[in-house]
Amino acid sequence: MNQIVILKYLYLILVSLLFAGCTTTPAGxxxxxxxxxxxxxxxxxxxxxxxxxSEHNFRITGHSRVGKVIRERGTVxxxxxxxxxxxxxxxxxxxxxxxxxxVRFMPCNIVTYQYQGKTIVRTxxxxxxxxxxELNAFATKMNQKLKDIVDFxxx
Numbered sequence: 001m002n003q004i005v006i007l008k009y010l011y012l013i014l015v016s017l018l019f020a021g022c023t024t025t026p027a028g029x030x031x032x033x034x035x036x037x038x039x040x041x042x043x044x045x046x047x048x049x050x051x052x053x054s055e056h057n058f059r060i061t062g063h064s065r066v067g068k069v070i071r072e073r074g075t076v077x078x079x080x081x082x083x084x085x086x087x088x089x090x091x092x093x094x095x096x097x098x099x100x101x102x103v104r105f106m107p108c109n110i111v112t113y114q115y116q117g118k119t120i121v122r123t124x125x126x127x128x129x130x131x132x133x134e135l136n137a138f139a140t141k142m143n144q145k146l147k148d149i150v151d152f153x154x155x
Contacts, residue, residue: 032124032125032127033122033123033124033125034122034123034125034143034146034147034150035120035121035122035123035150036120036121036150036151036153036154037118037119037120037121037154038118038119038121038153038154038155039117039118039119040119040154041119042080042112042114042119045112045119045121045153045154046082046084046112046153048152048153049084049110049112049121049149049152049153050084051152052148052149052152052153053084053086053110053149055152056088056145056148056149057088058086058087058088058108059086059087059088060084060085060086061085061086061087061107062083062084062085062107063082063083063084063085064082064083065082066081066082066083067079067080067081067082067113067114068080068082079113079114079115080112080113080114080119081111081112081113081114082111082112082113083109083110083111083112084109084110084112085107085108085109086107086108086109086110087106087107087108091142092106094138095135095138095142098132098134098135098138099130099132099135102126102135105124105126108123108146109123109124110122110123110146110149110150111123112153119154121150121153121154122150123146123149123150125139125143125146125147126138126139126142126143127139128140128143
């Protein structure tokens with residue numbers, strides 16, 4: 001197989017993983033997303049994401065610099081792709097006490113990537129239509145925090 005075909009397959013796998021968030025969703029369950037884009041420099045968006053995450057009292061638990069690593073391995077013109085994972089243990093405890101199954105929404109995850117001259121910032125939101133009213137209220141508040149973090153980074 002030639003190198004271009006291999007790179008195309010790797011690219012498709014990478015994009016699939018980024019959009020899937022490296023997790024699976026139970027059959028029939030819809031996971032909503034929130035996305036915004038900007039023409040700001042990519043590094044500025046990442047820096048502002050880190051600030052916004054911290055200002056909302058979350059701690060970054062992981063940062064995958066997928067695009068950078070692929071470029072370092074020889075694909076010089078590969079675009080930027082990053083994922084940031086973050087968590088707040090107080091929120092996590094509250095969520096898990098309401099529903100142990102909600103662990104599948106942790107940690108919070110934001111993907112950032114370049115596409116057609118723009119920087120895209122995308123996060124999954126928590127479903128707000130469960131049978132648990134308390135969990136739905138929590139999810140609504142958490143979703144607003146996630147949207148605020150994304151919006152801060154792209155403004």
